[in-house]
Amino acid sequence: MSMIAAFYGGKSILITGATGFMGKVLMEKLLRTSPDLKVIYILVRPKAGQTLQQRVFQILNSKLFEKVKEVCPHVHEKIRAISADLNQNDLAISKEDMQELLSCTNIVFHCAATVRFDEALRHAVQLNVTATQQLLLMASQMPKLEAFIHISTAFSNCNLKHIDEVIYPCPVEPKKIIDSLEWLDDAIIDEITPKLIGDRPNTYTYTKALGEMVVQQESENINIAIIRPSIVGATWQEPFPGWVDNLNGPSGIIIAAGKGFLRAIRATPMAVADLVPVDTVVNLTLAVGWYTAVHRPKSTLVYHCTSGSLNPCNWGRMGLQVLASFEKIPFERAFRRPNADFTTNNFTTHYWNAISHRVPAIVYDFYLRLTGRKPRMTKLMNRLLRTVSMLEYFINRSWEWSTYNTEMLMSELTPEDQRVFNFDVRQLNWMEYIENYVLGVKKYLLKEDMAGIPEAKQHLKRLRNIHYLFNTVLFLIAWRLLIARSQIARNVWFFIVSFCYKFLSYFRASSTLKV
Ligand SMILES: CCCCCCCCCCCCCCCCCC(=O)SCCNC(=O)CCNC(=O)[C@H](O)C(C)(C)COP(=O)(O)OP(=O)(O)OC[C@H]1O[C@@H](n2cnc3c(N)ncnc32)[C@H](O)[C@@H]1OP(=O)(O)O
Ligand SMILES: NC(=O)C1=CN([C@@H]2O[C@H](COP(=O)(O)OP(=O)(O)OC[C@H]3O[C@@H](n4cnc5c(N)ncnc54)[C@H](OP(=O)(O)O)[C@@H]3O)[C@@H](O)[C@H]2O)C=CC1
Structure with a gap:
């Protein structure tokens, strides 16, 4: 019997960001391995014309949750959606709901964040810093709380080359930033943003670092741990390989390359592609929840969930494998044949952008105009190149993350837990993983039918x-x-x-x- 699975039995668990990529996989694994847990509270906001109930219904009825229903047929009864908006200072939780959360919660997994790289500082701080502070305040009033797990990112200190499992201070205190954002107007905030973020590439990594400082400063009397995943990719094994449901990280690039829109990229082939499958991150998260609650470490432990030091793969190798996978699993109606030229040079980047990206888009738009249709390729290409330019920082550098705490935790697990909650990336076969990733992108993101593969090859x-x-x-x-x-x-x-x-x-x- 898995000790970790047994630990979550009978527990009331609060998850923020449960409607996100990682949150869904976390919820799925919890329900599948600990179907006797008491309840999972999820903080949800209405979105895109859907009420929270509709959103939850849609998630629980998706393919991701098919296996869960075999072990936990009344899965809907285990989930209690609570209306909340982390953009609001009081999180917009009703009094009754707040009362219930404060009195019942045993474990908190805080996954919600804005992961947009170019988020306005005010909004990024609100979500990644102030909301974290609010949740910690709530946590401090939960008498039954056993552990609070905060999901950060391995890139919160990407301005450093070697990163240890410690919380690094930022030059300006989070409290001062929060206070000043209250009275500064947006134009001034935009002006000071580059100075504040310093040598970090974007507001996302900066505010995630501030979020960690808040955790350190406001976690007195709370049993807390931080998890820092690197680039989170499709599932490796569970509940099935290749599941992915958003365009973040490599997924969008795989689509752009597979459809033949993106044919060259400014990337360093030898730089380490530090990807981790989402189910690996979730397994570590659940193991950390158990360890933090049961062993109650004296200080806040940080766990790196990265692959580079244990099982490195570089962007060059990954790119080749992605291209090789397109041979077997081509995407439908490609614009051009998939190809990926890696370049590190400014001149060649501009050259490829002009020749391989902009010119074909202009020619295609000209053709659309001639045939009486609305041109759209140039606009799409401009957005894609903008997106790629934002990812460039991460694909032209390598980082070293120490993984002592993660390895220590692995050694604390029983063989059964090491199997059920496997987060050992050394066992990952990159070639197989990438092929499944491409397959998953085709099936779950593009929603293409496998029966269409012969036509796509033609x-x-x-x-x-x-x-x-x-x-x-x-x-x-x-x-x-x-x-x-x-x-x-x-x-x-x-x-x-x-x-x-x-x-x-x-x-x-x-x-x-x-x-
Ligand atoms: C063959 C070679 C292959 C080799 C593999 C190479 C892979 C390289 C991947 C490198 C990943 C590095 C990530 C580092 C992550 C750090 C880890 C984290 O903690 S952070 C967690 C990770 N966080 C992130 O990854 C966030 C990254 N994303 C962002 O920050 C924003 O989307 C944005 C600022 C880039 C664009 O904003 P904005 O223009 O206002 O508008 P929208 O947001 O609405 O999207 C506009 C259009 O772009 C589309 N699209 C979106 N994303 C991608 C994508 N990744 N890609 C492509 N396309 C993408 C989107 O569908 C839409 O299309 P359409 O509707 O017009 O047709
Ligand atoms: N994906 C990655 O590559 C990596 C992610 N991380 C971290 O992992 C965590 C989860 O990321 P991931 O799942 O990929 O991100 P997603 O963007 O998929 O999910 C973000 C979640 O936060 C919720 N959220 C955002 N704004 C609000 C709000 N105002 N009120 C309530 N909920 C809100 C979203 O809800 P809604 O559905 O309503 O928008 C969603 O559930 C984040 O903390 C991120 O920083 C770390 C490293 C890499």
Whole structure:
């Protein structure tokens, strides 16, 4: 029997960000391995015209939760959705709900965040710092609380090269930032943002670092731990391989490359691609919840959930495997044939962006106009290139994250727990994982049918032939123009033609002699 699974039995668990990528997998694993847990409270806001009940219903009826229903048929009864908005200072939780949360909660998993890199500082601070502070305040009033697990990111200190499992201070105190944002207007905030974030690339990593400082400063009397995952990718094993449901991190890039929109990228092939599967992060999170509650470490422990030091894979290898997977699992109606040229040079980046991205988009839009349709490719391409430019920081550098606490925790688990809550990335076979990732993107993100693969392969063949034909025509036109303008080109051309003629005459003569 798994000690961790047994630990969560009968518990009341609060999850923030349960409607997000990681939150859903966390909820699924909890319900599947500990179906006798008492209740999972989830803080949800109405969104995109859906009430919270509709949102929860949709999640629980998705493919991700199919296995859960086998062990926990009344899964809906285990989930209690609480209306909340982390953008509001009081989190917009009703008095009755707050009362229930304060009196019943045993464990808190705080996953909610804004993960947008370019979020306005005011909003990023509100969600990633102030909301964390509010939750800690709530936690301090929970008499039954056993552990509070805060999900941060391994990139919260990406301004450092070597990162230990400790909380690093930021130059300006989070409290001062929160206070000043209350009275500064947006224009001034935009102006001071670059100065505040300093050598970090964006407001996301900066506010996640501030969030950690808040955890450190306001966790007195709370049993707390921080988990820092690196780049979270599709599921590795559970509940099934390749599940993914948003475009963040590599998933959007895989689509853009597979559909042939993105054909070159500024990336360092030798830089470490520090991906971790989402189920690995969730297994570690649940193990940390158990360890923090049962062993009650004296200080706040930070756990790195990274792959680079234990089982490194670089972007070059990953890119090649992604391309190889497209051969087997092509996406439907690709714009161009998938290809990925990695470049680290400014000039070649601009060159590829012009030749491989903007020109085909302009040509295609011209074609759409000619055929009476609305042009859209240039706009799409501009947004894609903007997105890629924001990811560049992370694909051109390598970091070293120490993993002592994570390894210590692994050694504390029973063999059964090591199996059920496996977070040992050394066992990950990258090639297999990436192929499943591409398959998952096709199935769960693009919602494409596997039966369409032969047609998709045919389409890629047609694109290849068009590509060859286009290049040949282009070459002939260029050569014709060159011959018209340059004596040297003409001489070379006459030399080639006379050489071919002589060769053919010789070949014909020798074959006549043989006969
Ligand atoms: C073959 C080679 C392959 C090799 C693999 C290479 C993989 C490289 C991947 C590197 C990942 C590095 C990530 C580092 C993560 C740090 C970890 C974390 O803690 S943080 C956790 C991770 N956090 C993140 O990853 C957040 C990254 N994303 C953002 O911050 C924002 O989306 C934005 C600022 C980039 C664009 O904002 P904005 O323009 O206002 O608007 P929207 O947001 O509404 O989206 C606009 C359009 O872009 C689309 N799209 C969105 N995302 C991606 C994507 N990743 N990609 C592509 N496309 C993407 C989106 O669908 C939409 O399309 P459409 O509707 O127009 O058709
Ligand atoms: N994905 C990654 O690569 C990595 C993620 N992380 C961290 O992991 C955690 C989870 O990330 P992930 O699941 O990928 O992110 P998602 O963007 O998928 O999910 C974010 C969650 O936060 C919720 N949320 C956002 N704003 C509010 C709000 N105002 N009120 C209530 N809830 C809100 C979202 O709810 P809603 O559905 O309503 O928008 C959603 O449930 C985050 O803390 C992130 O920093 C760390 C490293 C890498």
